[in-house]
Amino acid sequence: MLNGKGEQFRISTQTSEIILKAAAEYNYFPNRIARGLRLEKTETIGLIVPDIANQFFSSMAKTIEIESRKNGYSIFLCDSLDNISTEKELLNLLAARKVDGIILAPVGTGSDHINEFSKNGIPVVIIDRYLPDTKIPYITTDNYLGACQAMEHILAMGHRVVACIQGLNGISANEDRVRGYKDTLNNNSIAVDNSLIVGDDFGEETGYVQAKLLMKRNNPPTAIFALSNLISLGAMRAISESGLKIPDDISLVSFDDQPYSALLASPMTTVEQEKDEIAVRAVNILLERITGAKDERVIEKIMIKPKLIIRKSVREM
Amino acid sequence: MLNGKGEQFRISTQTSEIILKAAAEYNYFPNRIARGLRLEKTETIGLIVPDIANQFFSSMAKTIEIESRKNGYSIFLCDSLDNISTEKELLNLLAARKVDGIILAPVGTGSDHINEFSKNGIPVVIIDRYLPDTKIPYITTDNYLGACQAMEHILAMGHRVVACIQGLNGISANEDRVRGYKDTLNNNSIAVDNSLIVGDDFGEETGYVQAKLLMKRNNPPTAIFALSNLISLGAMRAISESGLKIPDDISLVSFDDQPYSALLASPMTTVEQEKDEIAVRAVNILLERITGAKDERVIEKIMIKPKLIIRKSVREM
DNA sequence: CTGTTAGCGCGTTCAT
DNA sequence: ATGAACGCGCTAACAG
Numbered sequence: 001m002l003n004g005k006g007e008q009f010r011i012s013t014q015t016s017e018i019i020l021k022a023a024a025e026y027n028y029f030p031n032r033i034a035r036g037l038r039l040e041k042t043e044t045i046g047l048i049v050p051d052i053a054n055q056f057f058s059s060m061a062k063t064i065e066i067e068s069r070k071n072g073y074s075i076f077l078c079d080s081l082d083n084i085s086t087e088k089e090l091l092n093l094l095a096a097r098k099v100d101g102i103i104l105a106p107v108g109t110g111s112d113h114i115n116e117f118s119k120n121g122i123p124v125v126i127i128d129r130y131l132p133d134t135k136i137p138y139i140t141t142d143n144y145l146g147a148c149q150a151m152e153h154i155l156a157m158g159h160r161v162v163a164c165i166q167g168l169n170g171i172s173a174n175e176d177r178v179r180g181y182k183d184t185l186n187n188n189s190i191a192v193d194n195s196l197i198v199g200d201d202f203g204e205e206t207g208y209v210q211a212k213l214l215m216k217r218n219n220p221p222t223a224i225f226a227l228s229n230l231i232s233l234g235a236m237r238a239i240s241e242s243g244l245k246i247p248d249d250i251s252l253v254s255f256d257d258q259p260y261s262a263l264l265a266s267p268m269t270t271v272e273q274e275k276d277e278i279a280v281r282a283v284n285i286l287l288e289r290i291t292g293a294k295d296e297r298v299i300e301k302i303m304i305k306p307k308l309i310i311r312k313s314v315r316e317m
Numbered sequence: 318m319l320n321g322k323g324e325q326f327r328i329s330t331q332t333s334e335i336i337l338k339a340a341a342e343y344n345y346f347p348n349r350i351a352r353g354l355r356l357e358k359t360e361t362i363g364l365i366v367p368d369i370a371n372q373f374f375s376s377m378a379k380t381i382e383i384e385s386r387k388n389g390y391s392i393f394l395c396d397s398l399d400n401i402s403t404e405k406e407l408l409n410l411l412a413a414r415k416v417d418g419i420i421l422a423p424v425g426t427g428s429d430h431i432n433e434f435s436k437n438g439i440p441v442v443i444i445d446r447y448l449p450d451t452k453i454p455y456i457t458t459d460n461y462l463g464a465c466q467a468m469e470h471i472l473a474m475g476h477r478v479v480a481c482i483q484g485l486n487g488i489s490a491n492e493d494r495v496r497g498y499k500d501t502l503n504n505n506s507i508a509v510d511n512s513l514i515v516g517d518d519f520g521e522e523t524g525y526v527q528a529k530l531l532m533k534r535n536n537p538p539t540a541i542f543a544l545s546n547l548i549s550l551g552a553m554r555a556i557s558e559s560g561l562k563i564p565d566d567i568s569l570v571s572f573d574d575q576p577y578s579a580l581l582a583s584p585m586t587t588v589e590q591e592k593d594e595i596a597v598r599a600v601n602i603l604l605e606r607i608t609g610a611k612d613e614r615v616i617e618k619i620m621i622k623p624k625l626i627i628r629k630s631v632r633e634m
Numbered sequence: 635c636t637g638t639t640a641g642c643g644c645g646t647t648c649a650t
Numbered sequence: 651a652t653g654a655a656c657g658c659g660c661t662a663a664c665a666g
Contacts, residue, residue, distance in 0.1 A: 031644070033415045037348075037354050037657095053376040053378075058378075079382050263557065351658070354660075
């Protein structure tokens with residue numbers, strides 16, 4: 001009876017005002033649980049991220065929460081701890097909680113469980129990467145383009161031996177970045193040296209360990225392209241421990257701009273992902289699927305252009 | 318019927334196994350919405366923070382989510398945008414969603430709405446600060462102690478003119494830190510110069526503007542104590558723009574350790590808050606109040622000791 | 635020990 | 651134009 005629109009259908013002025021005053025006076029709010037049970041929609045969205053403490057995900061979470069709330073939806077926050085079986089459990093948990101839809105930043109390379117899950121009728125939108133051979137809409141950064149932009153800059157500054165510390169092998173975000181790295185080298189007539197492509201996860205430790213190894217090579221790289229903010233953080237730690245300076249001794253470019261990027265020992269050149277746009281569009285696409293506003297045979301596959309922010313971490317050779 | 322414990326009360330082996338297999342086979346999960354309506358508890362917790370994109374809150378959110386999930390609870394994430402009327406709306410929203418409890422990192426200085434809200438029976442636990450004259454349990458950093466530790470270090474390094482860029486005036490976290498700053502000066506027989514206590518919010522801009530002004534003084538401070546991570550970020554920007562170096566030209570200590578603190582131009586000495594412990598204890602206290610496990614006349618008022626991490630941003634005079 | 639039923643609060647439908 | 655009754659899926663209470 002007090003659903004806020006029922007009144008408009010019948011009496012406009014009198015009843016509405018009385019009801020509203022009474023509601024305010026008695027501090028009445030409709031029970032969303034009962035409403036959810038009855039309507040078979042809860043106006044909730046599940047958000048699963050591998051690590052909410054990571055600035056990249058927390059700033060998208062912020063935008064997702066705000067944009068969802070504007071539309072009456074609340075967010076169940078779930079941290080999959082970068083663990084694929086946790087991610088699986090979380091999908092089931094959210095299903096049991098009858099969320100209307102899920103925004104998922106997947107973990108690892110396996111995706112069978114996601115494809116399987118998406119058959120159950122709860123709409124899923126994927127962010128940050130995409131799955132091969134899937135019917136699930138996604139919205140990510142154009143990682144290939146971002147890597148090309150970064151590499152073009154490094155090469156334009158005169159570097160010829162450029163290492164790449166990559167993240168988790170096999171996922172689209174990583175593969176696209178590596179492909180951009182290789183293609184840009186090739187386009188500039190520099191042979192790809194596979195021994196300069198190292199690393200296997202997006203964590204800080206990978207950056208640290210691999211940077212140390214790279215610096216010990218006989219023919220060390222003059223520049224490093226780090227494929228995540230944590231990798232560059234680790235690489236900086238290694239470089240700093242070795243007594244070397246950026247960019248004098250070695251240059252560094254990182255994927256993912258951070259609030260502190262401009263304030264580092266050497267303000268860092270980064271590939272900035274348009275997190276806000278990814279987040280807003282993910283919410284809007286999900287809401288369209290929830291409300292059925294759009295032909296669901298259309299699978300959105302969206303890549304947002306990143307932006308190269310040139311600071312002072314690449315030396316001119 | 319399928320609540321997972323009913324079986325244990327009756328048949329142990331046979332029925333349980335049959336049910337479990339059937340449940341797995343048909344991929345059945347009990348509907349948590351219906352359950353919530355029936356039991357009048359939803360096993361959900363509302364988390365309200367002023368800015369989830371802030372590392373300080375996002376890492377606590379991570380721990381809160383994980384710790385809650387261990388106990389079967391899911392988290393509604395709400396970002397109050399540092400806006401007190403949004404915070405108010407969110408409290409009501411969470412009440413309408415029938416959360417079993419709320420963890421709140423409050424915004425601003427006003428707290429009447431929180432006291433008012435807490436009378437409605439939904440348990441609230443406050444983190445990051447405390448409210449004056451309230452019956453709501455809280456768990457925060459011992460901000461007074463943290464400020465004393467930082468100031469003792471600065472003074473021990475020989476500084477005598479030390480500025481303090483503070484955050485939002487009037488809230489406990491800020492007042493306790495300022496009190497620690499003043500008391501430590503007094504204990505070391507240095508008169509407090511109120512013109513060296515500047516700033517009025519925790520943002521980056523405050524740090525930037527106030528640091529610029531401080532450096533222009535006739536008798537500029539040799540050290541700055543920044544009362545938040547964003548303030549120190551802004552101060553660093555100002556110092557860097559002025560062509561000055563930390564710690565050679567000016568020393569800096571900041572509240573809130575960050576992942577990048579060790580990797581800055583000058584690795585920064587910080588007061589690290591024990592975020593994990595605050596988060597875990599907040600969840601546990603809230604759960605105790607939800608389940609009624611503890612005498613609710615006991616109002617927990619907990620302060621966790623912070624840790625001074627000494628790096629290289631303070632010069633020996 | 636097992637099967638049946640009432641009712642949580644809402645929105646919808648059907649009957650006035 | 652309004653009011654009464656039903657049912658969403660679950661669990662607790664009760665009857666058999």
